Amino acid sequence: MKKIFCLLILFVFSSLSFADVSGFRKYKLGTLEFIAIKDMDTNLGKSILLNPEAPVVREVMFDGQNPSSINAFAVKTKDKNILIDTGNGEGGAMFANLLSAGFSPDDFSIVIITHMHGDHIGGLVSADGERNFKRAQIYIAATELNYWLNAVGDRNSARLIKSVYGGDLKTFDYDANITPEIKALSAVGHTPGHTMFEISSGQDKILVVGDLTHNIKVQTADPSMSVTFDSDPKQAANTRIKVFRDAAKNKTKIAGMHIPFPGVGYLSEAAGGKYNFDPSYR
Numbered sequence: 001m002k003k004i005f006c007l008l009i010l011f012v013f014s015s016l017s018f019a020d021v022s023g024f025r026k027y028k029l030g031t032l033e034f035i036a037i038k039d040m041d042t043n044l045g046k047s048i049l050l051n052p053e054a055p056v057v058r059e060v061m062f063d064g065q066n067p068s069s070i071n072a073f074a075v076k077t078k079d080k081n082i083l084i085d086t087g088n089g090e091g092g093a094m095f096a097n098l099l100s101a102g103f104s105p106d107d108f109s110i111v112i113i114t115h116m117h118g119d120h121i122g123g124l125v126s127a128d129g130e131r132n133f134k135r136a137q138i139y140i141a142a143t144e145l146n147y148w149l150n151a152v153g154d155r156n157s158a159r160l161i162k163s164v165y166g167g168d169l170k171t172f173d174y175d176a177n178i179t180p181e182i183k184a185l186s187a188v189g190h191t192p193g194h195t196m197f198e199i200s201s202g203q204d205k206i207l208v209v210g211d212l213t214h215n216i217k218v219q220t221a222d223p224s225m226s227v228t229f230d231s232d233p234k235q236a237a238n239t240r241i242k243v244f245r246d247a248a249k250n251k252t253k254i255a256g257m258h259i260p261f262p263g264v265g266y267l268s269e270a271a272g273g274k275y276n277f278d279p280s281y282r
């Protein structure tokens with residue numbers, strides 16, 4: 001069942017991608033560099049929403065379109081490069097866009113994963129079963145890795161990644177720092193070990209929220225709206241509501257894997273429990 005979900009998600013994203021998928025954007029984050037990398041464009045229709053006939057969907061998605069993307073993010077510190085998520089791998093443009101941004105896969109010593117759906121871990125292992133990041137340690141939340149290692153199916157991505165990366169596959173617990181700049185925080189609901197990452201340098205901060213949203217228009221208008229592939233839709237909604245509230249209150253920049261590329265901006269609270277998303281960076 002889980003495998004079917006994974007394949008379904010990959011199919012939906014792949015089948016809706018467009019030909020031109022190039023793109024990266026570099027930002028300054030304190031003394032760090034924060035880079036948005038596009039893997040591909042997407043346009044996930046309202047059928048992914050748990051309640052596609054809700055009035056709010058008609059109001060904010062009147063044309064039925066949800067142009068968005070699959071993004072990964074890189075962090076450059078003074079002594080290392082860190083990648084957060086790896087896109088789809090085959091069929092995606094993340095590696096080409098990384099190269100355009102000046103990075104080869106061997107430049108990364110750490111790759112951090114928000115969760116183990118195909119559009120986030122697809123870039124870890126090549127089509128012929130080799131590790132794509134030869135010098136990197138891979139970090140995944142312990143709860144997430146264990147969940148997928150125990151999932152049924154003979155083409156199990158978690159077991160493949162474990163066998164390919166061996167001792168370079170590491171786990172972390174929530175609230176732990178993976179590097180001095182990057183802290184792992186629980187964002188459970190989309191998957192059992194879904195994680196977001198707070199990246200700080202001095203007073204500057206950005207929160208990489210992973211798959212907290214898949215339709216920024218509808219989910220800012222109604223943060224309780226989950227999607228069909230949230231493993232626990234109620235928990236996903238509670239997480240989204242809390243993260244939105246905190247990010248808006250604290251004016252924290254957020255970066256999302258399915259917020260339209262480059263996927264960064266600010267949330268602000270509007271009337272009636274709604275939010276506005278401002279796709280800017282300052």
Ligand SMILES: [Zn+2]
Pocket residue numbers: 117119120211257258
């Ligand atoms: Zn995703």
